Amino acid sequence: MSDTTTDRRHHVTSSLMRESLVDRGVMAGTEAPVVRMLPNVHVVKVGGRSVLDAGRAVTYPVVEVLAELLKTERLILGVGGGVRSRHVFSIGLDLGLPTGVLAQVSVADALGNAHILGTLLAPYGVVAIPPEIFGHLLPLFIHSAPGVIFNGVPPYSIWEHPPHIGRIPPHRTDAGCFLLAECFGCKTVTLIKDVDGLYDDDPKENPGASFIDSIGARELKKRALRTLPFDEVLPDLLLNCRLVKQFQVVNGRDPDRIAAAVRGEHAGTIVYAD
Numbered sequence: 001m002s003d004t005t006t007d008r009r010h011h012v013t014s015s016l017m018r019e020s021l022v023d024r025g026v027m028a029g030t031e032a033p034v035v036r037m038l039p040n041v042h043v044v045k046v047g048g049r050s051v052l053d054a055g056r057a058v059t060y061p062v063v064e065v066l067a068e069l070l071k072t073e074r075l076i077l078g079v080g081g082g083v084r085s086r087h088v089f090s091i092g093l094d095l096g097l098p099t100g101v102l103a104q105v106s107v108a109d110a111l112g113n114a115h116i117l118g119t120l121l122a123p124y125g126v127v128a129i130p131p132e133i134f135g136h137l138l139p140l141f142i143h144s145a146p147g148v149i150f151n152g153v154p155p156y157s158i159w160e161h162p163p164h165i166g167r168i169p170p171h172r173t174d175a176g177c178f179l180l181a182e183c184f185g186c187k188t189v190t191l192i193k194d195v196d197g198l199y200d201d202d203p204k205e206n207p208g209a210s211f212i213d214s215i216g217a218r219e220l221k222k223r224a225l226r227t228l229p230f231d232e233v234l235p236d237l238l239l240n241c242r243l244v245k246q247f248q249v250v251n252g253r254d255p256d257r258i259a260a261a262v263r264g265e266h267a268g269t270i271v272y273a274d
Contacts, residue, residue, distance in 0.1 A: 034242045036185025041074040041142055042262050043189045045152055045177040048082025048113045050194035051252045058253060059120070062192065065255040067124045069262055070146040076138070076186065077126070078152030078177035079117055081109030089168060100158035103169035107131070110151035110173055118149045131155065138184065152176040174231040182237070182244045189247035190261040193229045197249045197269025202227045214266075216274030238273045246272040 019026045044066070046052070051062050069075060081088075085106045092102045111131065118128030126147040129137065134150045141148045152173030163170045171179075174191055181189045200223075201209035215223075217235035229249055238244070250257040250268035260267035 034185065036243060037139060038074075038076075038142060038184040038186050041076055041184070041186045043076045043078065043177050043181040043186045044258070044262065045078045045080070045174055045189075045191045046113075046117060047191070047193050047252065048080035048085065048110065048173075050080075051192060052079070052113050052116060053082040054194070061255045062252050062258065063117075063120045065258050066121060066147070069259055070121075070124050070126065073146075073262060074142055075126075075147035075262075076142065076177075076180065077114075077117065077121075077147060077149045078173055078180070079110055079113040079149060080152055080173040081106055082113060084109040084112070085172075093167060097167075098158075099162050099167045099169055100156070100160045102167065103153070103160035103171070104157045106169065106172070107151060107153045107157075110153045114149045114151045121147065121149070135180075135183075150180075154179055170231065170233045172231050175233050175237060178234055178237055178244065178247060182241045185243040188262060188264065189244055190258065191230055191247060191249045192252040192258060193249055194251065194253060195229050195249075196251045196254075198225075198229060198271070200225060212269055214270040214272065216272055218274060220271060235271065238271065241273060244273075246270055
């Protein structure tokens with residue numbers, strides 16, 4: 001609504017018009033229900049190094065499980081860059097490139113893997129969407145096709161947040177898939193890795209590491225584990241989310257776990273908002 005003063009100027013009436021948007025009290029007053037745009041759609045992150053880099057023996061069974069899921073479920077598939085992203089990071093770090101540039105150059109590798117997975121799933125009606133139109137046209141594509149694929153890198157580009165340690169971009173493909181699910185209010189978030197889930201130490205280096213069946217985000221941050229199978233920023237994101245309340249990590253080397261996780265079953269490690 002607008003109000004006309006005696007000098008005929010128009011003013012937009014708003015509860016925030018005279019408020020500071022850095023005031024904590026004002027920010028607290030903006031809490032309200034959030035619309036779920038795609039409430040029946042599942043987000044599945046396919047690890048580049050965990051799945052695609054492992055070749056046909058690992059990738060094809062994952063493709064078969066995803067193809068079977070596509071018969072009954074709508075899927076948004078995010079893909080990581082894998083070993084090629086790590087190679088680019090290594091070169092960029094050696095050259096002294098800043099975090100924002102590293103974030104930008106990593107997009108190409110994830111996009112390449114998205115096209116690879118998109119090719120394998122094309123017979124089942126899945127389409128790989130170019131990054132520049134993905135967010136805007138996602139509802140159209142997901143209602144026209146059983147599944148879509150995107151490179152999971154969030155588009156922070158040169159505005160990527162500086163990490164607390166080192167220069168590797170903190171928001172990588174796990175975070176990108178998670179943030180997409182939060183924005184569109186998706187039903188589940190599943191991260192496909194090459195381990196059964198979360199351990200208290202790296203199980204590849206320490207066979208005696210203890211498996212963590214489920215854990216709250218606050219407890220996970222408090223424990224400050226040496227290594228995680230997903231982006232370290234995820235617990236922080238989870239604690240601030242309004243729609244996504246948990247994500248699950250499963251082992252892509254056992255593809256049946258992927259289907260179970262998408263169906264809402266406990267098939268790996270569940271990290272929940274608490």
